Amino acid sequence: xxxxxxxxxxxxxxxxxxxxxxxxxxxxxxxxxxxxxxxxxxxxxxxxxxxxxxxxxxxxxxxxxxxxxxxxxxxxxxxxxxxxxxxxxxxxxxxxxxxxxxxxxxxxxxxxxxxxxxxxxxxxxxxxxxxxxxxxxxxxxxxxxxxxxxxxxxxxxxxxxxxxxxxxxxxxxxxxxxxxxxxxxxxxxxxxxxxxxxxxxxxxxxxxxxxxxxxxxxxxxxxxxxxxxxxxxxxxxxxxxxxxxxxxxxxxxxxxxxxxxxxxxxxxxxxxxxxxxxxxxxxxxxxxxxxxxxxxxxxxxxxxxxxxxxxxxxxxxxx
Numbered sequence: 001x002x003x004x005x006x007x008x009x010x011x012x013x014x015x016x017x018x019x020x021x022x023x024x025x026x027x028x029x030x031x032x033x034x035x036x037x038x039x040x041x042x043x044x045x046x047x048x049x050x051x052x053x054x055x056x057x058x059x060x061x062x063x064x065x066x067x068x069x070x071x072x073x074x075x076x077x078x079x080x081x082x083x084x085x086x087x088x089x090x091x092x093x094x095x096x097x098x099x100x101x102x103x104x105x106x107x108x109x110x111x112x113x114x115x116x117x118x119x120x121x122x123x124x125x126x127x128x129x130x131x132x133x134x135x136x137x138x139x140x141x142x143x144x145x146x147x148x149x150x151x152x153x154x155x156x157x158x159x160x161x162x163x164x165x166x167x168x169x170x171x172x173x174x175x176x177x178x179x180x181x182x183x184x185x186x187x188x189x190x191x192x193x194x195x196x197x198x199x200x201x202x203x204x205x206x207x208x209x210x211x212x213x214x215x216x217x218x219x220x221x222x223x224x225x226x227x228x229x230x231x232x233x234x235x236x237x238x239x240x241x242x243x244x245x246x247x248x249x250x251x252x253x254x255x256x257x258x259x260x261x262x263x264x265x266x267x268x269x270x271x272x273x274x275x276x277x278x279x280x281x282x283x284x285x286x287x288x289x290x291x292x293x294x295x296x297x298x299x300x301x302x303x304x305x306x307x308x309x310x311x312x313x314x315x316x317x318x319x
Contacts, residue, residue: 030106032059035099038113042070048115049079055122064095091195109179117177124216125179134211138177138218154239165251166207173200197242256304260297267293
């Protein structure tokens with residue numbers, strides 16, 4: 001007898017994976033398009049698509065071939081997928097945006113082409129979406145977020161910062177395994193970058209705009225064969241740029257204001273030390289260090305206030 005599908009609520013424990021189902025014929029109250037960006041994945045994309053088809057026999061399979069130099073497109077078509085090809089390599093995020101624009105389903109399920117994402121979690125993701133969520137993310141447990149210690153620590157830092165910026169708990173911001181209502185994500189498609197961090201941007205954009213974002217704990221992605229090509233320096237730059245983008249897009253004042261407050265506090269400390277310890281004979285004299293910190297704190301705060309207003313304009317609903 002098939003086990004019941006158990007859906008993990010938004011506040012579920014990070015260490016408890018969702019119970020997966022062996023019911024591939026589950027019906028949903030919406031049409032589903034599975035969007036898979038692909039670049040030189042001809043060696044495994046057919047098997048990945050067949051595994052997805054077992055759980056979604058009636059879904060649209062849409063593969064975005066990002067100018068692959070191998071037989072990715074032919075392999076995808078061989079199992080019945082619809083293929084759209086970029087004339088040049090634009091990046092993973094650009095391929096996702098092409099898929100979102102061209103999908104025909106009411107709900108888009110985003111997955112990778114390399115078979116790392118276990119399709120057994122599809123019923124949990126779509127089932128929670130059917131309960132009223134606008135986006136449901138397959139959130140890996142902390143110990144499986146990435147294949148190196150540096151990546152795992154970076155992902156944890158992103159999760160903490162994202163939660164702070166949008167003032168609600170968010171988990172696994174780098175997970176590309178997610179189901180989204182297409183009409184909702186199209187409102188923010190102009191914010192998604194072409195190269196990387198579209199998962200981070202889409203999660204925070206919907207959360208910031210007040211949409212319902214859910215998280216289904218999963219056991220993590222299966223590792224592909226071979227060693228990871230990620231490098232410490234490259235990852236550091238990437239995470240740094242993602243953090244700057246998150247701050248500027250979603251809640252700049254949440255960062256600018258504490259910085260301004262710290263600068264003002266340091267200026268006050270410099271003034272008091274000069275008044276009481278170093279040069280008490282000069283009386284109420286403001287040293288250059290304190291003056292610079294006071295002025296700098298005002299400038300940083302005003303920049304943050306302006307950036308906050310610009311960020312708010314990005315989330316105004318369009319008619």
